[in-house]
Amino acid sequence: MPLSLHNKKIVISAGASGIGWATAKVCLAKGAVVYLCDIDIKSLSKIKKNRLYNKRLFAYKCDASEEDEVTDFFNQINKKTKKIDAILNNVGIAGPTGTIEKLTSDDWEQTLKVNVISHFYFTKLAIPMLKKNKGGSIINISSGAGIMGFPLRAPYAASKWAVIGVTKTLAMELGKFKIRVNAICPGTIKGDRMVRVIRDKAKFLKTSRKKIEKEFVSMASMNCWIHEEDIGKICSFLISNEGERISGQTIPVDGNATRLD
């Protein structure tokens, strides 16, 4: 029997493209109701043309790193529902590429603000709605850079390790409310973000993009790209009743990445 997310209410940050939108599509196909936000108006207007828009799909403009905007986003959701089943803390920027001596404190602050502190804004407002639901699922998107070192990307690695620390802690705090908290560590995802990451790394190392791309793919034992939908599928499993005893876990979806360099 296919996994059912019938009428499960799911909030997704940065959900108008990439992994967030792929997860929204997987969950919508299984019957969920999705409330997403994004900073990018162009991507949001595409979403608003979806046939499910205003039925089971709702999309709002919100800069996830601005607490007031996240509060407004939740005010909009609260007009439609008082309970939710899940939140996907997906927002995260790549941050700068460079050695520590070349990075600025602004680079650090911006990366930590978007990748860590913004998750706090969403989670804080989601918890009361999950408690009203008498349980649910928080999924935090970390990265391979949250379980391994990642040369030239120190702010990103620091932010993604922080996501794991918050996940483990929240799982312990919220277990008694039947709220499960897990982190997903995506590998190298085929998509726009990796095009930009590969471009920046090739520029920094003065080498070709093809060479960097090959190296990234070879870091997985399975020598493969990961697809955005792969992340959507594990999220939908964790949100579904099939995942009801899984909490506090760090789950890589990366074709067994053994290094990140």
Ligand SMILES: NC(=O)c1ccc[n+]([C@@H]2O[C@H](COP(=O)([O-])OP(=O)(O)OC[C@H]3O[C@@H](n4cnc5c(N)ncnc54)[C@H](O)[C@@H]3O)[C@@H](O)[C@H]2O)c1
């Ligand atoms: N793509 C990868 O290879 C990869 C690998 C590991 C982990 N991740 C993580 O997965 C998550 C999603 O990655 P992605 O590749 O889909 O991202 P992406 O760069 O494709 O961006 C996805 C969306 O985030 C939105 N966004 C950016 N800043 C925002 C903000 N401040 N407020 C609201 N929306 C904002 C963008 O407008 C975009 O629609 C991130 O946390 C990322 O670090 C990605």
